[in-house]
Amino acid sequence: MNRTEPHLPWMLDTKDVGRRPGSMAEVERDLPAPADFGTDVISVPEGDPMPLQARLESVVEGVLVTGTVNATAVGACVRCLDPVSLDIETRFQELFAYADRAAHHREVGARDEESEEHVIVDGLIDLEPVLRDAVVPALPFQPVCREDCLGLCAQCGVRMEDDPGHEHVVIDPRWSALAALASEASTTDDGD
Numbered sequence: 001m002n003r004t005e006p007h008l009p010w011m012l013d014t015k016d017v018g019r020r021p022g023s024m025a026e027v028e029r030d031l032p033a034p035a036d037f038g039t040d041v042i043s044v045p046e047g048d049p050m051p052l053q054a055r056l057e058s059v060v061e062g063v064l065v066t067g068t069v070n071a072t073a074v075g076a077c078v079r080c081l082d083p084v085s086l087d088i089e090t091r092f093q094e095l096f097a098y099a100d101r102a103a104h105h106r107e108v109g110a111r112d113e114e115s116e117e118h119v120i121v122d123g124l125i126d127l128e129p130v131l132r133d134a135v136v137p138a139l140p141f142q143p144v145c146r147e148d149c150l151g152l153c154a155q156c157g158v159r160m161e162d163d164p165g166h167e168h169v170v171i172d173p174r175w176s177a178l179a180a181l182a183s184e185a186s187t188t189d190d191g192d
């Protein structure tokens with residue numbers, strides 16, 4: 001049991017679909033969210049279920065996987081720091097190439113070197129990097145609890161929602177300068 005077990009739920013077995021082009025298989029399962037599935041501000045808590053529905057289709061080069069994954073990402077509102085919970089549904093499609101086919105592509109200098117090539121290893125498809133690439137960039141850069149979240153008061157930090165329109169009496173800058181002088185004088189005075 002020394003294998004990296006946590007990864008196993010994310011693996012699809014190509015034996016289910018076979019190598020005859022045109023054959024298909026359906027997969028439905030809950031994937032446990034891996035660590036760091038998200039960004040600094042919003043992510044899917046590790047171990048939370050991510051329902052997956054996928055269709056595997058055998059093609060000449062490998063197996064084409066098309067599907068949908070759902071997840072609930074949590075984070076904090078960038079304006080008021082309240083918790084944010086966001087249901088996301090991401091569709092994806094990716095070709096996983098047979099190792100021999102992938103090697104052939106490299107030999108003939110397949111043009112799209114930029115695009116990452118996914119290879120079937122030991123008959124298994126690793127969905128983790130594919131779903132990470134599909135889900136994480138779709139997460140909001142600056143999550144908010146509501147589009148019209150009023151945020152916090154810049155002066156006192158209270159949630160503007162709790163006390164909308166509250167104001168702070170702004171001291172005339174000349175008086176505040178005097179007040180600063182006075183407090184400075186009092187603190188320097190109490191020496192010996």
Ligand SMILES: [Zn+2]
Nearest residue numbers: 077080145149
């Ligand atoms: Zn907010």
Ligand SMILES: [Zn+2]
Nearest residue numbers: 153155156157
């Ligand atoms: Zn305030």
